[in-house]
Amino acid sequence: MQNTDPIELRNALTKYFNIKDLQDLCFIMEIPYEDLGGNGRSVRALHLVQYTQRRGRLDELAAHVHNHLEQMPQQDMTAVEQEAVIRLLHSIQADVESLLTAVGS
Numbered sequence: 001m002q003n004t005d006p007i008e009l010r011n012a013l014t015k016y017f018n019i020k021d022l023q024d025l026c027f028i029m030e031i032p033y034e035d036l037g038g039n040g041r042s043v044r045a046l047h048l049v050q051y052t053q054r055r056g057r058l059d060e061l062a063a064h065v066h067n068h069l070e071q072m073p074q075q076d077m078t079a080v081e082q083e084a085v086i087r088l089l090h091s092i093q094a095d096v097e098s099l100l101t102a103v104g105s
Contacts, residue, residue, distance in 0.1 A: 004062040004095050006049050008088055012065050013045035015081075016072060022048065025064055029057070059095055066092045 017025065022044055026033040029052075036047040052061040069085050 004058050004092065006053055006058060008091065009058070009062055009065060010045050010049045012069065012085070012088055013048065014042045016069060016085075017041070017045065017065075019044070021068065025061075025068070028064065029060065059099065062092045062095065 013022065019041055022041065023033050026036070026048065031048070031051060033044075036044050036051060038044055038047050048061065049058070052058045066089055069089060072085075
């Protein structure tokens with residue numbers, strides 16, 4: 001059950017993750033970074049979202065993005081960016097709560 005918006009997730013990856021962050025994320029998720037293909041951060045972010053979506057791991061990716069965003073220093077973001085991150089975090093939290101409810105049923 002995947003309720004995470006892949007477009008919002010890709011946008012967050014593109015905006016708040018650098019190449020090293022994407023490589024670390026792939027390592028943590030045991031996804032071969034080199035297999036994602038493409039050049040540049042935005043293409044790799046798109047391919048990562050597509051890769052996890054095809055394998056039913058989009059919510060897992062969203063949880064890792066959520067953790068990364070929570071650790072970011074808020075003072076480096078504009079008010080609009082903070083609001084977008086908060087919306088994304090609430091969306092991810094709702095997805096996790098739905099999953100937990102479904103598993104508990």
